Amino acid sequence: MAAETGTPTTLTLKSNDDELFSVAESAAILSVTIRNMVEDGCAGGVIPLDNVDGKTLASVITYMNGISAIPADEEKKKSYRDKFLSDKDFETLADMVLAANYLNMSCLMDAVSAKIAQVMEKKSVGWVRRKFGIENDYTPEEEAAVKEEHKWTFEGVETDDDN
Amino acid sequence: MVGSKSNCVYVNGSNRPYYHRRCKGKISSTNIESLPDELVFDILLHLQSEDIHRGARLVCKKWYNTVRTRNFRCARLRNSTVGLLIHSSGDERPIFLTLEKGRVEMSKLSYKIPGRVWTSCNGLILDYEVMRDAYAAASMEYKVAQTFSSRLRYPFVRGCAILTVGVDKFWRHVDTENLSPIGREILRGIPLTTEGYFHWTHREGTRVLTLNVETEIITETLVPNGYGKKTKYYLSTGRSLTLLIACSGFSWEVLKMKSETGEWTKLTKVDLKARKCEFEQFVRECCGPVVQPSSLVIKPVGWLDEEVLVLNAFPTLVCVLYKVRAQEIEFVELDFDDDDLNFQVHRIRM
Numbered sequence: 001m002a003a004e005t006g007t008p009t010t011l012t013l014k015s016n017d018d019e020l021f022s023v024a025e026s027a028a029i030l031s032v033t034i035r036n037m038v039e040d041g042c043a044g045g046v047i048p049l050d051n052v053d054g055k056t057l058a059s060v061i062t063y064m065n066g067i068s069a070i071p072a073d074e075e076k077k078k079s080y081r082d083k084f085l086s087d088k089d090f091e092t093l094a095d096m097v098l099a100a101n102y103l104n105m106s107c108l109m110d111a112v113s114a115k116i117a118q119v120m121e122k123k124s125v126g127w128v129r130r131k132f133g134i135e136n137d138y139t140p141e142e143e144a145a146v147k148e149e150h151k152w153t154f155e156g157v158e159t160d161d162d163n
Numbered sequence: 164m165v166g167s168k169s170n171c172v173y174v175n176g177s178n179r180p181y182y183h184r185r186c187k188g189k190i191s192s193t194n195i196e197s198l199p200d201e202l203v204f205d206i207l208l209h210l211q212s213e214d215i216h217r218g219a220r221l222v223c224k225k226w227y228n229t230v231r232t233r234n235f236r237c238a239r240l241r242n243s244t245v246g247l248l249i250h251s252s253g254d255e256r257p258i259f260l261t262l263e264k265g266r267v268e269m270s271k272l273s274y275k276i277p278g279r280v281w282t283s284c285n286g287l288i289l290d291y292e293v294m295r296d297a298y299a300a301a302s303m304e305y306k307v308a309q310t311f312s313s314r315l316r317y318p319f320v321r322g323c324a325i326l327t328v329g330v331d332k333f334w335r336h337v338d339t340e341n342l343s344p345i346g347r348e349i350l351r352g353i354p355l356t357t358e359g360y361f362h363w364t365h366r367e368g369t370r371v372l373t374l375n376v377e378t379e380i381i382t383e384t385l386v387p388n389g390y391g392k393k394t395k396y397y398l399s400t401g402r403s404l405t406l407l408i409a410c411s412g413f414s415w416e417v418l419k420m421k422s423e424t425g426e427w428t429k430l431t432k433v434d435l436k437a438r439k440c441e442f443e444q445f446v447r448e449c450c451g452p453v454v455q456p457s458s459l460v461i462k463p464v465g466w467l468d469e470e471v472l473v474l475n476a477f478p479t480l481v482c483v484l485y486k487v488r489a490q491e492i493e494f495v496e497l498d499f500d501d502d503d504l505n506f507q508v509h510r511i512r513m
Contacts, residue, residue: 074264097202117207138223147221
């Protein structure tokens, strides 16, 4: 087992397009999936991550290194996450949420989900459909009926223009 | 040790969270439709209620069905924050006070509420120009209760009716025959809401009427003996009804009622006498020499998470935040122009 032979400090991760990445074990174990493998002693060689491509894995590793370098200060971690995600486009975010889910990294998943939700904030239905490539499967009658439901909600609430 | 692939059960094994099939080396073309349902669920969970209502549920049937599930609504309630909504009678945005990881956070909401907030529960605010009385949220539905004076017989009897918002077209009568005549009079006031219950109280009174929103049955209970003459403040913590009895201008005894049974238990005693000097100092700094601290009435106005008692130095914008367990005290001045304030327990999605 790893503990008997001295804990390895660096792990090698392999993406599904065969790129290899070296990452400090202390950072990599932010992923529960990887941590379980380390604990079970099967992380000595190359760890194949069949569901993550190289581009996304590189990004996730940047995040692992960045966040694990921050001491236990939730506010600093949060501002790091915000900054890390600020320049990511939607496709990258979607890849990232899949990778975070596969790697079982709840903090990253939460942050990415929140970021994707933020993109949708105050946007029209049409905009969301176009942006996310979602087909409208409602008939006009069905859509009108859904609009009628809970019509009383948010009636008369003023929204600030600057928000 | 050699990391043999055959041992790596987590990579290809059964407990991986999700397997996303993708061709090797292919350039990513992930879009939101290719995400598995549980990830779409997580993303929609992060949306503001308004965006779910005006946007998400209209996007496609899958999203509509996701946000309508009981799981989704329960998760939203779990992730929401209970706090104190403070609203002035001026045309100003309300302030929302919450307890976040033991710290009191104060934020201005992004919207104004027309008129005056009457009651609020689980994210729904009733403003009183629209509806005469109050409401509560059952597990899945909002119900509004309205009390009225029956003109059909003399002496007039106060009655109560209830309807489910957005579903019922007619009011359902709630039986008040079992209530005492004095008890029925309390129905005149504004009720407090706790999880699944309405409570009508009267500041001078010792009677509490509790309406169970699920069963639509109303019961009458008395506060324990010995508190009849003292100044009383009934407050909702969001979860349960509390009663604060003034022992002096700076100390209160706190009792809590079990909504199901109407049983009262003594919680604690809040004694701020030793902090009077700090309080007076803060009032002088905020209000200048015009306000005499000794002329102010310290009123308990609400709770944050059953942990912080919020008191208002009436009639100023100064509030005292008292952490009951840690016995820590904090003073804040609310950022309003108008000092006619209204405090409501409210649940919000941050």
